[in-house]
Amino acid sequence: xxxxxxxxxxxxxxxxxxxxxxxxxxxxxxxxxxxxxxxxxxxxxxxxxxxxxxxxxxxxxxxxxxxxxxxxxxxxxxxxxxxxxxxxxxxxxxx
Amino acid sequence: xxxxxxxxxxxxxxxxxxxxxxxxxxxxxxxxxxxxxxxxxxxxxxxxxxxxxxxxxxxxxxxxxxxxxxxxxxxxxxxxxxxxxxxxxxxxxxxxxxxxxxxxxxxxxxxxxxxxxxxxxxxxxxxxxxxxxxxxxxxxxxxxxxxxxxxxxxxxxxxxxxxxxxxxxxxxxxxxxxxxxxxxxxxxxxxxxxxxxxxxxxxxxxxxxxxxxxxxxxxxxxxxxxxxxxxxxxxxxxxxxxxxxxxxxxxxxxxxxxxxxxxxxxxxxxxxxxxxxxxxxxxxxxxxxxxxxxxxxxxxxxxxxxxxxxxxxxxxxxxxxxxxxxxxxxxxxxxxxxxxxxxxxxxxxxxxxxxxxxxxxxxxxxxxxxxxxxxxxxxxxxxxxxxxxxxxxxxxxxxxxxxxxxxxxxxxxxxx
Numbered sequence: 053x054x055x056x057x058x059x060x061x062x063x064x065x066x067x068x069x070x071x072x073x074x075x076x077x078x079x080x081x082x083x084x085x086x087x088x089x090x091x092x093x094x095x096x097x098x099x100x101x102x103x104x105x106x107x108x109x110x111x112x113x114x115x116x117x118x119x120x121x122x123x124x125x126x127x128x129x130x131x132x133x134x135x136x137x138x139x140x141x142x143x144x145x146x147x
Numbered sequence: 148x149x150x151x152x153x154x155x156x157x158x159x160x161x162x163x164x165x166x167x168x169x170x171x172x173x174x175x176x177x178x179x180x181x182x183x184x185x186x187x188x189x190x191x192x193x194x195x196x197x198x199x200x201x202x203x204x205x206x207x208x209x210x211x212x213x214x215x216x217x218x219x220x221x222x223x224x225x226x227x228x229x230x231x232x233x234x235x236x237x238x239x240x241x242x243x244x245x246x247x248x249x250x251x252x253x254x255x256x257x258x259x260x261x262x263x264x265x266x267x268x269x270x271x272x273x274x275x276x277x278x279x280x281x282x283x284x285x286x287x288x289x290x291x292x293x294x295x296x297x298x299x300x301x302x303x304x305x306x307x308x309x310x311x312x313x314x315x316x317x318x319x320x321x322x323x324x325x326x327x328x329x330x331x332x333x334x335x336x337x338x339x340x341x342x343x344x345x346x347x348x349x350x351x352x353x354x355x356x357x358x359x360x361x362x363x364x365x366x367x368x369x370x371x372x373x374x375x376x377x378x379x380x381x382x383x384x385x386x387x388x389x390x391x392x393x394x395x396x397x398x399x400x401x402x403x404x405x406x407x408x409x410x411x412x413x414x415x416x417x418x419x420x421x422x423x424x425x426x427x428x429x430x431x432x433x434x435x436x437x438x439x440x441x442x443x444x445x446x447x448x449x450x451x452x453x454x455x456x457x458x459x460x461x462x463x464x465x466x467x468x469x470x471x472x473x474x475x476x477x478x479x480x481x482x483x484x485x486x487x488x489x490x491x492x493x494x495x496x497x498x499x500x501x502x503x504x505x506x507x508x509x510x511x512x513x514x515x516x517x518x519x520x521x522x523x524x525x526x527x528x529x530x531x532x533x534x535x536x537x538x539x540x541x542x543x544x545x546x547x548x549x550x551x552x553x554x555x556x557x558x559x560x561x562x563x
Contacts, residue, residue: 053454066456070446070561072400095558096489096545097396100387102449125401126449 055121056133060114071108073098074120077140102126108136150254169334170214170341175348175373179207181528182366182375184353184389185382186210188219188329188514189506191336191347192521193381193528195253198343200522201529206345207375208337209368211352215333218384221451221483222514223406223440225419225430227264227324228289231280234539234551235492236287239512241536242519243289243323249518255335257327258433263418264324265294265303267468268317273423277319284321292320303417305471313424313467324419326430326438332517356393356503363393363503377528379504383493384484386507388449393500398489398545399508400560402443403482405453407461409475411435420468427464436478439465443485445561453482485510490550491563495524495533495540504528505542510563 053065075098080090099105102125109119118136123129140146148154148167158165181197183190186208197203210216226246228239250257268274274293281291296308299318308315337347348370355367356378365374382389387401416431429439441461444453458480465472488494488508493516495506506524509516523537533541539551545558556562 065446065454072559072561073447092546093396096398098387098398098400099391099396100400100447101391102388102401105447107447123446125447128448128450128454 053128053130055109055119055130057111057114057117057119058133058135059117063111063114065109067111067113068109068119069112071110071118074106074108074136074139075099076108077120077136077145078143104131150256169338170347173346173348175207175209175351175368175370176205176346178205178365178374179346180205180376181207181379182373182377183208183379183381184366185380186214186337186347186349187217187381187383188215188332188336188517189383189509189520189524190381191333191340192517193379193506193524194345195336195340195343196521196525197529198340198345200525203529204344206340207373208340208345208347209351209353209366209373210347210349211369213349214337214347215330218483218485218513219333219517220330221406221481222329223428223430223438224326224329224432224514225264225324225428226259226327226515227321227419228515229264229266229280229284229291229319229321229324231283231553232551233287235553236283236289238519238523238536238540239516240284240287240289241522242516245518245522246327247323249335253335253339255331255338257331257335259325259327260433261323261325262430263320263322264421265299265418266319266421267299267315267423268319269313269315269424271316274317281319290321290323292322294318294320303420305415305469307470326419326432329514336521353389354392358393358500358503362501375502377502377504379506379524379528381506381524383486383507383509383513386486386505390505393498393503395498397507398494398542399486400447401449402445402485402487402561403448403450403453404440404443404485404511405457405461405480405482406438406440407480408432408478409437409472410478412437412475415471422464422468425460425464425467427461427468429465429469437472437475443487443561444482449484451482451484453480485513487560487563489545489558489560490552491554491556492551493520493540494542495520495527495537496542497527497531498542
C-alpha cells in the first residue's frame with residue numbers, strides 16, 4: 053500500500069505507524085458538563101465503517117508527521133492524504 | 148441418523164446411497180423465539196446449546212452466505228486455555244473442557260487432537276511472565292507445565308536452543324491444547340442443532356432491525372421480515388457493520404489477520420509451537436501442511452485479504468525459529484476479519500435495546516472459544532443473566548475501568 057505523503061510524495065505504508073480513526077483529533081473539552089461521557093466515547097467507541105475511513109498514520113520511519121488518510125476499508129484504495137496539522141487547524145483544534 | 152463406524156461400513160457395502168443431508172434446507176418461518184444472526188461456529192453453537200441446555204424451541208440461525216464460510220473456516224485451528232486474567236481463564240478452560248467432549252456430544256468427528264501447545268521463552272523476563280501465567284492457569288483448573296531447555300531439546304530436537312540471537316530458555320506447555328478440524332466444527336454443530344429442531348437458513352442476510360420504542364421486534368432480511376422474541380447478533384468480524392443498522396457504535400475495530408498453509412510435508416512438528424521473540428505460531432495439519440500465522444496487518448480493514456509486509460514479517464519469524472523451513476513453499480494464504488476490541492477481550496452481553504443481544508469482539512481468540520461462547524451466550528439468551536464464566540464480558544467494562552487486557556496494551560485494538 054502506497055501513501056502519497058503531501059510533502060514527501062509516494063511512500064510505502066510500512067514506513068508508517070497506524071494510529072486509528074482520525075476522530076481522535078477531536079479530543080473532548082474536559083470542562084464540558086458531560087466530559088466523562090464524552091471521554092468514554094472518545095476513548096472506546098468507534099464508527100468502524102466498511103467503506104471510506106479517515107484515519108491517522110504517523111510517519112515514524114520518515115519525517116514524523118501525522119497524516120489524515122482517507123482509505124476505503126473494503127478495497128484499501130486511498131482517496132485523500134492531508135497533514136493532520138492542517139486538518140486540526142481547519143477544525144480549530146490547533147494554532 | 149447417527150454416525151458410527153458401523154454405519155460407514157454399512158454404507159460402503161451398499162454404495163453410499165443411504166447418507167442424508169447433514170441438515171435440512173428450510174424456508175424461514177414468520178416468527179421465532181430466538182433469532183441468531185450468523186451461521187458461523189459461535190452462532191451455530193449458540194443455537195445448539197439453546198436447544199440442548201435450555202430446551203428452547205423455535206430457533207433460527209440466519210447466515211448471509213453459507214454455513215462455515217467466515218472465520219470458522221479461516222482460522223489456524225488451535226485450541227488452548229493458556230490465559231492469565233481471571234475474567235478470561237475460567238471461560239477458556241470451560242471451552243477446552245467442552246472441546247474434549249465435543250465429538251461424543253454432537254456425534255461428529257471434529258478431528259480434535261490434543262497434541263499440545265508450547266510457548267517458547269527467550270529471556271528471563273519472559274520466563275517470569277510465563278511462570279506467572281502458568282500459575283494462574285493452574286489456579287483456574289487448567290494444566291500448565293514449565294519445560295526446561297533440556298526437556299525442550301529432547302522433545303523438539305529440531306529447535307536450536309543455543310541460537311545466538313534468540314536462545315531458548317525454556318517454555319510453557321499446555322499438553323491439553325491442540326488443534327481441531329475447524330470446518331467440521333461448523334458442520335457438526337449445524338447438524339446437531341438441526342437435529343434438535345433449529346432452522347438453519349443460509350443465503351439470508353440481515354439488512355436491518357425493526358426497533359420500536361427501544362425494543363427489537365425482529366429483523367429485516369434479504370428473504371423478508373422475520374419476527375423474533377430475542378435477536379442475537381453473533382457475527383464477529385462484521386459486528387461493526389451489522390450493529391450500525393441498530394445505530395450502535397461498538398468498542399471494536401475490524402482488522403484483517405492473515406493465515407498461511409505450506410505444501411504438505413512428512414511429520415515435522417509434533418504440536419503447536421509459538422515463537423516468543425516475534426509473533427509467529429505454527430502447527431502441522433493432518434494432511435501435512437504447516438499452518439501458521441502472525442500479526443494483524445494493523446489497520447482497519449473489511450477486505451478479507453492482507454498485504455505483503457505482514458507476509459514478510461511472518462516468514463521472518465518462521466525462519467528465525469525453524470530455519471529448516473527455508474525451502475518449504477507456501478501453498479495458500481488468506482485473510483479473515485477480526486473484531487478487535489479495545490482491551491483484546493470479547494463481549495457477550497445485552498445491548499441497550501431490549502431483546503437485542505450481542506456476541507463479538509473475539510480478536511484472535513474466536514475459534515478456541517467456540518463451544519464456551521455458544522454455551523454462555525445461550526445461557527444469557529435463555530435466562531437473561533450472564534453465565535458465571537462470561538460475566539466479565541460486559542459492554543460497560545470500559546466505562547467502569549474493568550478492562551480485561553491480557554497484553555496490557557490499552558485501547559489500541561491493533562496491538563492486542
